[in-house]
Amino acid sequence: MREDLLDPRAVLLHESAASREEAVRRCGRVLVDVGAVAEPYVEAMLERERTISTYVGEGVAIPHGTAASKQDVARDAICVVRFPGGIDWDGERVTLCVGIAAAGDGHVPLLAALAEILLDPDRARTLREATEPGQVLKELT
DSSP, X not given: OOGGGOOGXXXXXXXXXXXXXXXXXXXXXXXXXXXXXXXXXXXXXXHHHHHSOXXXXXXXXXXXXXXXXXXXXXXXXXXEEEEEEEEEETTEEEEEEEEEEOSTTTHHHHHHHHHHXXXXXXXXXXXXXXXXXXXXXXXXX
């Protein structure tokens, strides 16, 4: 995965959220804070989540906006937000959210790269259990 996609400020490993919506909102806020997306993108992420769950297995969800929200993306980026206490995600337990912002079709290679990492149980566990941003950056770039 390209190094410029993951700003070290977009790696938060000790977060908590009371709900799936709150977790998605937190991911969106991180993407806004690093200048990757405009504010409306956060609502688009919630809209996507209401349409189809972004849970992908192994305790991981990949929240992202709708096709219509691409105009709110300033640059392709990801964020990694860990919720050590876990969140109920439609009956699944999520501890790691990888938020995606992509203009155009930038999300396709991003999702493919993430899937490759997450399909490797050891790498997925490393991400889920990371306590230092450096561990996440090393695993993803």
